[in-house]
Each structure stands twice: as C-alpha cells, then as structure tokens.
Amino acid sequence: MTWDLKNDRPIYIQLVEQITLLIISGQFEAGSRLASVRDLATEARVNPNTMQKALAELERIGLVHTNRTSGRFITEDTKMIEEMKKNLAKEELKTFLEQMKQLGFTDEEIKTFIIENCSN
Amino acid sequence: MSAILKCTNLTKQFGKKLALSDVNLSLERGKIIGLLGPNGSGKTTFIKLLNGLLVPTSGEIRINGLTPCPQTKQTVSYLPDKTYLNDWMKVCDLFDFFEDFYNNFDRMKAVEMLQRLNINQNDRLKSMSKGTKEKVQLILVMSRNADLYVLDEPIGGVDPASRDYILNTIITNYSEKASVLISTHLIADIESVLDDVIFLKDGKVTLTSSVDDIRMQEGKSVDNLFREVFKC
Numbered sequence: 469m470t471w472d473l474k475n476d477r478p479i480y481i482q483l484v485e486q487i488t489l490l491i492i493s494g495q496f497e498a499g500s501r502l503a504s505v506r507d508l509a510t511e512a513r514v515n516p517n518t519m520q521k522a523l524a525e526l527e528r529i530g531l532v533h534t535n536r537t538s539g540r541f542i543t544e545d546t547k548m549i550e551e552m553k554k555n556l557a558k559e560e561l562k563t564f565l566e567q568m569k570q571l572g573f574t575d576e577e578i579k580t581f582i583i584e585n586c587s588n
Numbered sequence: 589m590s591a592i593l594k595c596t597n598l599t600k601q602f603g604k605k606l607a608l609s610d611v612n613l614s615l616e617r618g619k620i621i622g623l624l625g626p627n628g629s630g631k632t633t634f635i636k637l638l639n640g641l642l643v644p645t646s647g648e649i650r651i652n653g654l655t656p657c658p659q660t661k662q663t664v665s666y667l668p669d670k671t672y673l674n675d676w677m678k679v680c681d682l683f684d685f686f687e688d689f690y691n692n693f694d695r696m697k698a699v700e701m702l703q704r705l706n707i708n709q710n711d712r713l714k715s716m717s718k719g720t721k722e723k724v725q726l727i728l729v730m731s732r733n734a735d736l737y738v739l740d741e742p743i744g745g746v747d748p749a750s751r752d753y754i755l756n757t758i759i760t761n762y763s764e765k766a767s768v769l770i771s772t773h774l775i776a777d778i779e780s781v782l783d784d785v786i787f788l789k790d791g792k793v794t795l796t797s798s799v800d801d802i803r804m805q806e807g808k809s810v811d812n813l814f815r816e817v818f819k820c
Contacts, residue, residue, distance in 0.1 A: 475809035478800035479780055510760055513752070515620055515781045518800070 471512040479514055483522035484529075491531055491542055492553045499544040502532065590653070592617050592736050592767050593638065597647035600633055600791075607633040609791040610647070615736075618764045620781055622810070623771040625788030626818045631771040632669055634788070635740050639666050652735065662690065665734035667725055669741050675714040679707065679724055686728050698731035701757060705750060718745040726754060730761055737768040743777065755781050776811040785810055787817065 473482050490496040502508070502523075509519040523540060526532040530548065534540050543549065568578050591614040598611040608630045615621060625631050636642040638649050640656030651660040673682060679702065686693045702709060705723050713721060722745045729737065737758075743751050758768060759781055772778060779785075779799055787795040794817070802810055 473780060475776075475812070476803065476807055478803045480800055506760060510756055513755065513759075513780060515783055516759060517619065517783050518780075521800075 471514075473512070473514070480518050480521040480525065483512065483514065483519060484525045487522065487526060488529075488531060488552065489556075492549060492556060496542050498542055498546050498549055500542055501538070502540040502542060504539070591615055593649070593651050593769075595638075595647065595649045598634075598637065598644055598649060599646045600630075600637060600642060601645045607791050608637070611791075611793055613786065613793060613796070615767055615769065617735075617767055619783040620758065620768045620770065622775070622778060622782045622785040623769055623788065624773075624775060624785055624810075624814060629788040630791040631788055632740055633791075635666075635738055635769075635771060639664060639738065662692065663735040665729045665732040665737045667729040667737075667739045667742055671713075671721065671725060673713060673725070676712060678710050678712050680709045682713070682724065682728060683709075686732070690732055692733040693728075694731050694733060697761075698727050701727045701731065704753065719747060719750070722746055723750060723754070726757075730757055735766050737766065739768065739770045739772075741772055742770060743772065743774060748777075751777060775814055776809070779810045782810070787814070789818065 471483075471486060473479060487496070491498070496502070503511075505516050505519050505523065508523075509516040512519065523532060527534065527540075530545070531543050531552075532540055533543060565578065568581075573581065593613070593615040595611055595613050598608055598613075599606070600608040611630075611634065623631050623634065633642065637644055638651065638656060640660070649656060652663060654660050673685075677685070683693075683695055683698055686698075687695060699709070702724075705727070707716075707720060707724060707727075713724065716724070722742070726739070726742055729739065739758075743754060746754060755778060758770075770778060770782075782799050784796065784798050785802070786793060799810055802808075802813055806813055808816075
C-alpha cells in the first residue's frame with residue numbers, strides 16, 4: 469500500500485481521505501482491526517501525532533471505533549460504508565460531468581459516449 | 589504536562605553582533621519540532637545555548653526546570669553540527685565511550701540500527717565516508733533514552749534511502765515523554781514527520797506554528813512558505 473501525500477494540504481486530512489478510501493474499497497475490511505498508530509505512522513512516514521489526529525477524525529465520522537482493551541476497529545456498519553462509497557462516486561461523477569461539459573458534450577452525447585466506451 | 593524546554597528573553601551577543609535577540613519559546617513534550625531558518629539566523633547558537641556550550645548574554649533557558657548543567661546533559665541527547673569524536677576510534681569503541689558517559693545509552697538499540705544500515709562495528713571513523721560518519725553519530729544520539737533530542741543538521745550528508753530509514757528511526761524511537769528538535773535546511777524531506785515548526789530570522793523567532801495549520805491557512809507546504817518568507 470502506498471501513501472501519496474501532497475504538499476499543499478494538511479497531512480491529517482489527506483490521511484483521513486486515504487484511509488476512508490481503503491475502507492470503502494475493502495482493502496481495510498469492515499470489522500477488522502487496524503494496525504497501531506505507530507505502525508500506520510511508520511508506513512505512511514508521518515508523525516504519529518498526525519496519524520493519531522487522523523484516526524480521531526475517522527472516529528468522529530464513525531468509520532472507526534476504539535475498543536478500550538483491544539485497539540481500534542473499522543466499523544461493521546456495511547450500510548454506512550456503502551453510503552460513503554455512493555457519495556464519493558457521486559462526487560467523482562460530478563467532476564467528470566463538469567469536465568465533459570467543458571469539452572462541449574451535451575448530456576445525451578455523454579450518455580451515448582459512455583455506453584459506447586463501457587461495452588468494450 | 590509541563591514544557592520540556594522554556595526560554596525567556598533569551599539573548600546572545602558575540603561582541604557587537606546580535607546572534608539571538610529576545611527569544612521566548614516553550615517546547616511541549618511528545619513533539620517533533622523543526623527549527624528552520626536561513627544560514628546565520630541563530631539556529632546553532634540557540635542549540636549550543638540549550639546544551640550549555642554557550643552562556644546567554646541575558647535571559648534564561650530551562651530544561652525540565654533546570655538551567656543547562658551536567659544534569660540536563662543526562663536528559664538532552666545532542667547531535668552537534670561538527671563532530672567531536674576521535675576519528676581513530678572504532679564504532680564499538682564509540683559505543684563503550686557512550687556507555688561510560690551516559691547511563692541511558694541503549695547498546696542493543698544501537699547495534700540493531702548499525703546492522704540495518706550495514707555498518708561494521710569494527711570500522712574506524714577515519715575510514716568512513718561523510719554520510720556514514722553522520723549515520724554513526726545519529727545512531728549514537730538516537731540510542732539514548734533521553735527527554736529531548738537535539739539534532740543540528742542531522743541528514744545533510746546522508747543519501748535519500750538512508751534518510752528515509754533515519755526519519756523512520758526518529759518517528760519510531762521517541763516516546764510520548766520525549767521531544768525532538770531538528771534544525772535543517774532540508775525541509776521538504778522532513779516536513780511530514782514534524783508536528784511544529786519554528787522560523788528563525790536574524791536571531792528572532794518570526795513564526796511558531798503546527799505544520800498542518802500552515803498548510804491549512806497558507807495552502808502551501810512549509811517548504812514553499814520558507815522559500816517565500818526567506819526569499820533572497
């Protein structure tokens with residue numbers, strides 16, 4: 469797994485986004501245990517305090533919860549994960565549609581274009 | 589928890605030259621802090637003051653509540669900008685040397701790091717390249733269980749792959765009680781491991797902030813901000 473951190477935005481926000489993506493895509497399975505803050509921080513090559521902040525944010529959203537004795541777990545609420553997946557997909561679609569419109573495509577043209585290109 | 593390092597109105601003059609002027613700072617525990625500034629901004633002077641190698645002209649420094657003294661040297665692990673080690677010594681001699689001086693030197697840890705970086709215990713400092721010498725010194729310093737690690741330009745001569753390993757060692761080694769103060773010009777390389785940064789300019793502190801706050805407010809990396817603030 470590679471962590472791709474950009475320079476112009478707060479690191480913890482990027483960590484939140486990337487971990488969310490890992491959960492949604494199923495690379496981090498629902499209900500499974502997360503690695504320790506220190507291990508995650510080492511892997512992403514960031515400060516443990518920053519990783520801690522990112523995990524706290526994920527806990528606030530509800531994607532991650534802490535079990536007092538056995539560590540941090542990813543939510544078992546697959547409905548919620550599915551919901552976030554859809555929201556994220558909608559965002560992606562929105563950007564895509566905007567760009568296609570900038571290229572001068574109409575809604576109809578976009579539809580036919582997608583169908584033509586998806587089938588192969 | 590109380591600050592690990594606190595300085596009030598700290599000033600250092602060399603003759604007429606003002607190297608540090610009225611610096612007020614306090615460093616928290618459990619943080620990795622970057623001390624950043626262009627050449628001649630007072631970084632090394634500051635570091636030497638807190639290690640008791642220089643005496644303030646006025647103002648004071650307190651480490652765990654004490655002014656720099658033999659006791660604070662037990663709790664501060666210092667990597668100077670120039671080496672003070674004898675270059676006829678082998679790495680294992682240096683380990684003995686550190687063991688004699690510091691009761692918090694963890695030899696096992698040092699040996700482990702040495703192996704990871706493929707350095708032979710029986711090599712003499714004299715026979716090593718600049719980068720390898722730097723690695724050995726960093727290993728010595730990071731193998732102490734200290735409260736405050738003070739690293740003056742720790743990665744300048746080290747290749748990028750080893751740099752990654754060294755940064756990892758810094759992240760994984762320090763504990764919640766300890767803090768790390770790193771002075772460097774290689775900001776882009778280290779900024780993702782820093783909590784806070786201190787900008788020094790002409791002996792004055794011009795900014796203290798967390799890395800994420802800078803990115804949030806300025807929309808740019810600390811490296812870019814540095815280039816802008818200190819543009820020649």
